[in-house]
Amino acid sequence: MTNWIEKIQSYIIEQGAGTVDNVFRDLMPDDPVVCMALFGDAGEVPEVTFDGKWILHPGLQVQVRDTDSDAARARLDAARAALTTMENVTISGVKYLGVKAMQEPMPLGTDESGAFIIGQNFLVLLSFDAMGTLAAGTKFYWNGAEVAEILSLGDLIAYVDARDVSYRASPFKEYKPGKPGFEPMEIVGTLRKEGGSLSFFAEATSGVIRPCEVRFPSEIGLSINFDAFVSQHRSSFASILRFSAMVHPTGRVRLESSA
Known part of the structure; x- marks a missing residue:
């Protein structure tokens, strides 16, 4: 839809919840084993305000993989804490009204190497003047x-x-x-x-x-x-x-x- 997920990726890294080497979008590579992956979807139906602004509600899933389940949960909590500060922040002309968690963290099993994967779903609120x-x-x-x-x-x-x-x-x-x-x-x-x-x-x-x-x-x-x-x-x-x-x-x- 847009490059919003790239901006969130950069924001999480800037907030110290990850690095350029272990925060990915749209995929979770085999290496490194300890990493974070961001996945986006269409989310909920957009809305329009009286002043002509569009508010989009794309969905975001954050997945964290680690060899230790407690460490994976801690990394996910750090990402969630970073996302909660993304409120009324304007990046590249798009205003991020907020990012809210849609559910509690959920275990997603293990990968082939036995590493633990945990995830959480969020809703991102974006506002922009389409015209x-x-x-x-x-x-x-x-x-x-x-x-x-x-x-x-x-x-x-x-x-x-x-x-x-x-x-x-x-x-x-x-x-x-x-x-x-x-x-x-x-x-x-x-x-x-x-x-x-x-x-x-x-x-x-x-x-x-x-x-x-x-x-x-x-x-x-x-x-x-x-x-x-x-x-x-x-x-x-x-x-x-x-x-x-x-x-x-x-x-x-x-x-x-x-x-």
């Missing part, structure tokens, strides 16, 4: 590759390989390079801010004769599915380009096919 993060230099990504950049709030040029879903094709059938009748499209559009919504008005310069409108609803900050309905020059049937969009607190937007 304010969109500015010149904001990058757009599709399938992990950069496809667009906001030159200004009114201009956006996006180069997209079209994923096609037509009325005569099976749903969500993926565009295949070289397939007759379907070619990658160059989409040039305008990004507009309208109240709490963003709209992307796009028109393809290849294979499309009708502009399409993509609207980012007020749920900016969530994963949003949208369809762009277009017609092709060489055929009379309509096509649907289906994507999902996510705006991160870092200002990044990812466009990814739902196929």
